[in-house]
Amino acid sequence: KGHLTPIMMRHLRSLLIGQAGRVTPAMAGPDLPRPDLPCYIVGDIHGRADLLETMLDLIDAHIGGTGAVDPQLVFVGDYIDHGPDSAAVAARLRALTLEFPGNVTCLMGNHERMLLDFMLDPTARGPRWLRQGGAATLASYGLDPVGLDQGATAPAWADAAARLAEAVGEATHGWIADRPLVWHSGNLWAVHAGADPLRPMTDQSTRVLLWGHPEFDTTPRRDDAWVAHGHVEQSAPSLSDGRIGLDTGAWSTGRLTAVAIRPDGSHAFLQT
Secondary structure, eight states, X not given: OOOOOHHHHHHHOOOOOSOOOEEEEEOOOSSOOOOSSOEEEEOOOTTOHHHHHHHHHHHHHHHHHHTOSSOEEEEOSOOSSXXXXXXXXXXXXXXXXXXXXXXXXXXXXXXXXXXXXXXXXXXHHHHHHIIIIIHHHHHHTTOOOTTOSTTOOHHHHHHHHHHHHHXXXXXXXXXXXXXXXXXXXXXXXEOSSXXXXXXXXXXXXXXXXXXXXXXTTTSOOSSSOEEEEOSSOOSSOEEETTEEEOOOOHHHHSOOEEEEEOTTSOEEEEEO
């Protein structure tokens, strides 16, 4: 279990699927995110296994082109729901974290939390999860979501949760439940949804990290922390005012976005 290199990444990727990648570079400057090591932070995937494979290719090419040493690969959560291949995405990311535990970090998103909550309390949590894209996850594990709606009986919800738990398996369920909420290097932080701008990054609540904060987009931080995040869909990625927005609605737009950031603050967006 070593470090990610271009050659290792090639062993992990599949063939290109025909998506075009584009890279938008930006030069270093003052008050920029400066991680201790080169890093790649990837936005919300939402069941698009095809775009994940393309993004791994883009990252691999960027590592090779820049000569990045010991790069860190971070995913900001929301691997499941909406898109057609949640099961495949979860399996792929779990394999990456097991193969490269020192280089690959997968954070928990609110959709992973909703999945876990559904398994704990299917009757209370099921309707909301299905409205938020959970039906696609059930289907990706070979389960039929038809009949599960606001009027479904408690036994029907319990049966669906039991069948999903069996399909997911203990190993993957445990992996999802163990996902961290925060990754940190230098003055750069990665979370799923955002942070309370008036609190230190070491003093953020689980709810805020998973679901966001009403002042995150409007109130500047009082420290030098930069927060990379997903959760809120944007038409294009952004990097300004201490925030790096990476959710470009991959499941519906076909645009999965990552940002590559070097220790000197130079950065580039990679996009399928």
